[in-house]
Amino acid sequence: MPGVLVTRPEPGASRTARRVLEAGFQPILLPLTETAGLPTDAGQVPADAVAVAVTSANAVRHASEEIIAALAALPCHGVGKRTAEAARDAGFLSAREGPGDAEALAENMGDIFSGKTIVYLCGRVRFPVFEQRLERAGVQVHPVETYDTSAVRCSDKDVLALTSGQPVDAVLLYSAKAAAAMQVLAARPALKLLFEKTRFLALSQRIAAALDYGAGKAIEIAATPDEDALLALLRAPC
Incomplete structure (x- = not known):
């Protein structure tokens, strides 16, 4: 059974592993990033906020009960289905599912909330495009950082044990930080043979750009x- 490296952290990793197995592949769990909550409190919420934006489910999973309680009555705009579901699970009374893309969500919210203030629940590590687009539309964006993301260190021994020393058929990449970590991992002399013919499957162009693995690699x-x-992509022919 072809081996597929799942690089995302829990709780998403196990769910993805089940889907990979159902698709006829052998999932190999190797999270390359991990998230940790940051301290937050209700004092970080501006009094004039009229809505909440969330582009990552981690932002609500790691948000403190105090922050959720302060924001729960405001309409929450999630970037996609799972983010909206995570917001509802966290306690938001109204969580709307967005178009699945942060830039498209910014465009939609810019039309609705121009001249108003919104709270953006987010991570410390993030790309600025979402906030920039909203600000250009006249929206006052107030970021509240609820979590941080860091790379996970993996030894050659650990990777070889997980893969049984066999070539990896595909790698699933969910974040730019994981893609950058994957580039370093695949370049290690002891692991090069594992990734010589690997297909690197990225969730977006930005994530693929972070891999920057060079010519001849299947990205x-x-x-x-x-x-x-x-x-x-995984199920499609090479």
């Missing part, structure tokens, strides 16, 4: 930035 990008599209 493929999902048609839309969601897991269904990513797994469709």
Whole structure:
């Protein structure tokens, strides 16, 4: 059974592993990043906030009960289905599912909230495009950082044990930070043979750019930035 490296952290990793197995591949769990909550309190919420934006489910999973309680009555705009579900699970009374892409969500919210203030629940490590687009539309964005992301160190021994020393058929990449960590991992002399013919499947162009693995490597990008599209790449012929 072809081996597929799942690089995302829990709780998403196990769910993805089940889907990979159902698709006829052998999942290999090797999270390359981990998240940790940051301290937050209700004092970080501006009094004039009229809505909440969330582009990562981790932002609500790691948000403190105090922050959720302060924001729960405001409409929450999630970037996609899973983010909206995570917001509802966290306690938001109204969580709307967005278009699945952060830039498209910014465009939608810019039309609705121009001249108003919104809270952006987010991570310390993030790309600025979402906030920049909203600000250009006249929206006052107030970021509240609820979590941080860091790379996970993996030894050659650990990787070889997980893969049984066999070549990896595909790698699923969900974040730019994981893609950068994957580039370093695959370049290690002891691991090069594992990744010589690997297909690197990225959730977006930005993630693929972070891999920057060089000519001759099979880097493929999902048609839309969601897991269904990513797994469709996995099932498609090389």
